[in-house]
Amino acid sequence: MADDILIVDDEEPIRASLGGVLEDEGYAVRQAASGEEALDALDRDKPSLMFLDIWLPGLDGLAVLDRVVAKYPDLPVIMISGHGAVETAVAAIKKGAFDFIEKPLSLEKVLVAVKNALERARLKRENEYLRENLGQGHPSDLTGRSKAVELLRRQIAQVAPTDAWVLVTGQNGTGKEIVARLIHAGSKRAGRPLIAVNCAAIPEELIESELFGHEKGAFTGADRPQAGKFELADGGALFLDEIGDMSLKTQAKILRILQEQTFERVGGRKSIRVDARIIAATNKDLAAEIKAGRFREDLYYRLKVFPIEAPPLAERREDIELLLDDFLRSLARERGLAPPRFTPGAAAVLKQYPWPGNVRELKNFAERMFILHPGGEIGRDALPAEYLQPGAPRTALPDEAGDINDFKAAKAHFETAFLQAKLARYGGNVSRLAEAVGLERSHLHRKLKSLGISFSEDKAEGS
Numbered sequence: 001m002a003d004d005i006l007i008v009d010d011e012e013p014i015r016a017s018l019g020g021v022l023e024d025e026g027y028a029v030r031q032a033a034s035g036e037e038a039l040d041a042l043d044r045d046k047p048s049l050m051f052l053d054i055w056l057p058g059l060d061g062l063a064v065l066d067r068v069v070a071k072y073p074d075l076p077v078i079m080i081s082g083h084g085a086v087e088t089a090v091a092a093i094k095k096g097a098f099d100f101i102e103k104p105l106s107l108e109k110v111l112v113a114v115k116n117a118l119e120r121a122r123l124k125r126e127n128e129y130l131r132e133n134l135g136q137g138h139p140s141d142l143t144g145r146s147k148a149v150e151l152l153r154r155q156i157a158q159v160a161p162t163d164a165w166v167l168v169t170g171q172n173g174t175g176k177e178i179v180a181r182l183i184h185a186g187s188k189r190a191g192r193p194l195i196a197v198n199c200a201a202i203p204e205e206l207i208e209s210e211l212f213g214h215e216k217g218a219f220t221g222a223d224r225p226q227a228g229k230f231e232l233a234d235g236g237a238l239f240l241d242e243i244g245d246m247s248l249k250t251q252a253k254i255l256r257i258l259q260e261q262t263f264e265r266v267g268g269r270k271s272i273r274v275d276a277r278i279i280a281a282t283n284k285d286l287a288a289e290i291k292a293g294r295f296r297e298d299l300y301y302r303l304k305v306f307p308i309e310a311p312p313l314a315e316r317r318e319d320i321e322l323l324l325d326d327f328l329r330s331l332a333r334e335r336g337l338a339p340p341r342f343t344p345g346a347a348a349v350l351k352q353y354p355w356p357g358n359v360r361e362l363k364n365f366a367e368r369m370f371i372l373h374p375g376g377e378i379g380r381d382a383l384p385a386e387y388l389q390p391g392a393p394r395t396a397l398p399d400e401a402g403d404i405n406d407f408k409a410a411k412a413h414f415e416t417a418f419l420q421a422k423l424a425r426y427g428g429n430v431s432r433l434a435e436a437v438g439l440e441r442s443h444l445h446r447k448l449k450s451l452g453i454s455f456s457e458d459k460a461e462g463s
Contacts (some may be wrong), residue, residue: 003048003118004028008038008064009080010056014103018051021107022114026429035059039067046072049117052097054081054088062092069096076117080105089224102223111431119196142175142182143326144319148311152179159306160186167303168281170310173360176281179310180239183279192236195229195276200245201435207250209266212257218267230263233276243303244284244295245438255299278303313355313362320351323359327366338375345380353387416451423453 005027007015012033019029030047032038035056042050050068054061061079068077079092082103089100098117101109142149159166160183168176177196184194202210209218213228229238240246246254257263262273280303289295313320321342328339342350355361365387369378380388419433426432430448434441 004030004045005049005051005114006030006032006038006041006047007051008032008035008056008061009051009053010034011053014053014080014105018105018110021110024429025111025114025431026427027114035061035064038064042068042072042075046075048076048121049114050075050077052077052079054079054092055083062095065092065095065097074121076121078113078117142178143322144316145322146311146316146319148316149319152308152311155306155308156182156186159183159308161188162306163187163189163277165278165303165305166280166308167286167306168279168308168310169286170281170283171312171358172283173358174310174312175359176283176310177239177241179308180237180241180279180281184237184239184277187237187277189236189277192234193232194237194239195233196239196241197229198241199250200242200438204247204250207246208253211250211254212263212265213268214266215268218265222267225265228265230257230274230276231272234274235276237277237279240278240280242282243280244282244286244289248294248296251296251299255296255302258299258302313358317351320355320362321347323362324350324366327363328370331367331370335374340369340373340376340378343377343379346378346383349380349383349388415447416453419448419451419453423448 005022007018007022007029008031009015009018010033015031015033019031022029030041032041036059038050038052039059041047052061052064052068056064061081065077065079068075073096076098077096079089079097079100080103081088081100092100098120099113101113142152156179166180166183168179170176180196181194184190197211199207209222209226209228211228211230213226213231214222216222216225240254258278261275262271264271284295286295286300290297290300324342324347325339332339357364368384373382419437422433422437423430426436430444431441434444437444439447
């Protein structure tokens, strides 16, 4: 279900342009032209995020913000204004706004702010839920009875109360981030934030500012000082996801900070000391990355105080039915419908499927089946064709696609099949595809055209 964003601005062109950008990114958008209209909309159906103009007729933005914070403290609010001033921005942040963006709105700033605000709200909700579960004596949100999951639960319970740094490894979709949150939720730092950083998603030129923060004037566009992720994690924990994708240059800086627990903001001279527990995760074999010269051995051993491996779904097949049941019941509660049921024959087939996307793929599959068969019974014949052929590759590899002997032709064939499948998965959204495969959007745009892969120009250009 798409996140719902409410835009509050008395200028219709602003609402329309901002709404169009957000809808292109897959968000559901509602609009309000005044503070009073916005409060009515909130009472009817609270959104996931709110853009709020400061200068509104009648009830102004700061007055609306006061009421929103009092009544909906968990709702992230991004303030916008064409009359930006440092004092106004500071006042809005102190009152509880998540961020402040000046008009004319920068597309890049808007999308980054939305992503960060929604992620912060999600982490807060999940941390509260996980702390509650741990407090009741359930050291995980990991459904299953398999030996692999039981071992994972024991490891989390052992390391959570300590301050030890943890390195979580495992394939994509195995729940490494859930493991990190569970460790934090069971620690003495649980009352402080767990700050997550996806090291693979941040461009190399921005990662220092993202991690260490920057001072005003440090670079073009740095119009005010900003704390980095390390600072925000002080007293809590920092989750460095996809640490194996970090460049050697950044690895060296991270190592220095981990050793000294001090750093300077970009453009700053003041030494800042932090106390943050480090939890890192990767889907790569770091020992192999070290041999290939792509990862620092000293950083590896600094992080690997307590290693944990999140098991792939193929190693916990006995948990598949339990997980499916959990996902379907959760969807049924959200939508007020009865959950569908798999027949024994269908369940047996699903247990044999390799699930290359692991639990993440299983969850997506459950939602797909819920949409197709709400409240009904799902037999073997109702399963999508790809799940009826256990072990079959999702996309044909070059050496399986005819007599291709030329390396360039094989490479183009693989890239075409890979990108077509991924583009379908992300609903044609080129920006999301670019983030998922680690390419710049403009580079991916050219690649799609060169391979003759059709896509929506609006989706690509408006993302």
